Amino acid sequence: MSRETEANIYSQAFIAELFDEMSQTYDRVNHITSLGFSSRWRNQCASHLAHRPDAVIFDLMTGMGECWPSLLPGLTSGHIVAIDFSAGMLSHAQARKTKLDTERVQIQQADVFANAFPEASADHIICTFGLKTLRPGQIAQLGVEIARLLKPGGTYSIVEISVPRVPLLRGLYLFYLKRVIPLMGQLFLGNPDNYRMLGVYTERFGDCSAAVERFRACGLSAMYHSYFFGCATGLTGKAPDSTTCDPARSQTTRLAASPVSMK
Ligand SMILES: C[S@@+](CC[C@H](N)C(=O)[O-])C[C@H]1O[C@@H](n2cnc3c(N)ncnc32)[C@H](O)[C@@H]1O
Numbered sequence: 128m129s130r131e132t133e134a135n136i137y138s139q140a141f142i143a144e145l146f147d148e149m150s151q152t153y154d155r156v157n158h159i160t161s162l163g164f165s166s167r168w169r170n171q172c173a174s175h176l177a178h179r180p181d182a183v184i185f186d187l188m189t190g191m192g193e194c195w196p197s198l199l200p201g202l203t204s205g206h207i208v209a210i211d212f213s214a215g216m217l218s219h220a221q222a223r224k225t226k227l228d229t230e231r232v233q234i235q236q237a238d239v240f241a242n243a244f245p246e247a248s249a250d251h252i253i254c255t256f257g258l259k260t261l262r263p264g265q266i267a268q269l270g271v272e273i274a275r276l277l278k279p280g281g282t283y284s285i286v287e288i289s290v291p292r293v294p295l296l297r298g299l300y301l302f303y304l305k306r307v308i309p310l311m312g313q314l315f316l317g318n319p320d321n322y323r324m325l326g327v328y329t330e331r332f333g334d335c336s337a338a339v340e341r342f343r344a345c346g347l348s349a350m351y352h353s354y355f356f357g358c359a360t361g362l363t364g365k366a367p368d369s370t371t372c373d374p375a376r377s378q379t380t381r382l383a384a385s386p387v388s389m390k
Pocket residue numbers: 142143146157169187188189190191192193194210211212213216237238239240254255256257260
């Protein structure tokens with residue numbers, strides 16, 4: 128995918144196509160290029176939820192369901208609602224569900240910003256590595272949507288690959304993201320452009336710090352986390368015991384499309 132322009136790299140069509148194309152190799156390349164850190168960060172992100180056995184957990188931007196192994200143990204009567212708009216990624220998520228032989232996952236093909244779930248549907252919300260492809264204004268919109276979907280007192284946890292602030296580490300990490308990972312992507316996929324885009328999105332994203340105030344403005348509590356010297360950052364927090372997010376704003380984010388259930 129080398130036809131990106133400034134204007135379209137944040138469009139749903141561009142991002143869905145990017146991940147559709149990467150879906151053949153994403154899990155392997157992601158695991159290898161992160162030297163195993165991505166799995167560790169998903170586990171750490173999930174551990175903040177401390178979910179009950181009957182919890183309903185929304186996994187926003189689920190991809191291939193990479194964080195389900197961190198969520199399913201102990202979820203004996205609850206379930207995961209896994210949402211993504213990339214059909215390619217979701218076909219692998221479906222294969223993972225079949226392999227796990229679990230009824231505790233419902234897969235929904237939908238845009239997170241145009242889902243049809245009613246408010247207060249989730250006990251917990253997780254989002255692993257889904258923030259970087261959001262344009263800056265959508266981070267606040269995600270806070271609105273999380274505040275809308277969470278039950279009063281429900282918790283959320285987010286993690287994203289980030290650009291470390293220590294100058295030497297920052298330089299090395301950006302070189303790795305922008306030069307080494309595309310080469311590794313080429314080895315597996317024959318197309319370095321897609322994996323190069325992940326570096327572009329990450330550099331523009333920076334880290335989760337800007338999301339703190341935006342999420343707090345939605346009435347969510349928000350605590351910033353740094354993982355491995357800032358190579359990943361995250362956000363955890365809680366919905367208020369009664370909803371304080373501006374309902375006029377939340378109306379703009381819902382019911383634009385019906386999700387397609389993939390079981
Ligand atoms: C980098 S992958 C992360 C996948 C997985 N959560 C993980 O831990 O590796 C990002 C995923 O977010 C999805 N995505 C991005 N924006 C989305 C949106 N607005 N609605 C639904 N899915 C979205 C993409 O299709 C892609 O599968």
